[in-house]
């Protein structure tokens with residue numbers, strides 16, 4: 001749907017390594033075939049970017065940006081946002097499960113009155129609150145200009161992992177209704193499966209944190 005694609009590409013060391021290009025999507029050789037059959041983030045269009053013999057004027061390259069720093073600075077912003085966004089899905093799922101547990105009656109009592117259900121709700125609230133405090137702390141560091149990429153990795157990795165777990169647990173409280181789109185839980189859960197992968201996979205953020213802790217790069 002975009003008129004312009006921003007493409008980060010390896011231009012070779014003699015041209016500054018990774019460079020950013022502004023590519024009008026009507027440029028001959030550019031196409032963006034739709035990725036079909038998604039079971040996650042179904043409401044948004046996701047496309048493959050194909051560049052087949054695309055030629056651009058010299059001023060299509062983003063000046064002054066050389067190497068991984070450019071794309072990583074953009075990603076850092078998005079990844080910080082995801083540390084918050086994932087929690088929104090978790091909060092909605094926790095709330096749906098809590099309400100459901102107070103209405104659904106089994107063996108003469110609302111399922112909220114069973115200890116096992118309360119343990120699930122308490123654990124979900126615990127992880128949600130910890131994630132929220134982490135995001136808040138990162139936000140304060142961001143405001144102060146002291147936020148480092150490996151700290152963003154902590155936030156993205158923890159909050160997506162725990163939010164997905166919260167959705168999965170919430171889905172169990174809903175029983176069979178947990179798989180229905182009548183409730184928001186499975187939609188959030190499936191959408192978070194994309195978030196687990198994009199803006200840096202769980203594995204990549206783990207390696208970022210590992211490198212910060214040890215000084216050793218284990219990426220390859």
Ligand SMILES: Cc1cc2nc3c(=O)[nH]c(=O)nc-3n(C[C@H](O)[C@H](O)[C@H](O)COP(=O)(O)OP(=O)(O)OC[C@H]3O[C@@H](n4cnc5c(N)ncnc54)[C@H](O)[C@@H]3O)c2cc1C
Pocket residue numbers: 040041046194197198199200201202203204218219220
């Ligand atoms: C809905 C959706 C929207 C997206 N939107 C965008 C977008 O707008 N822009 C964009 O650029 N990308 C986008 N992506 C792509 C996303 O960033 C990539 O899918 C992601 O970076 C993983 O790359 P890959 O799929 O090629 O997996 P691969 O690189 O093939 O990795 C597969 C698995 O191997 C692991 N792995 C790979 N290398 C290593 C290693 N060295 N050590 C340990 N484990 C490793 C990965 O962590 C992963 O678990 C989107 C993806 C989805 C699902």
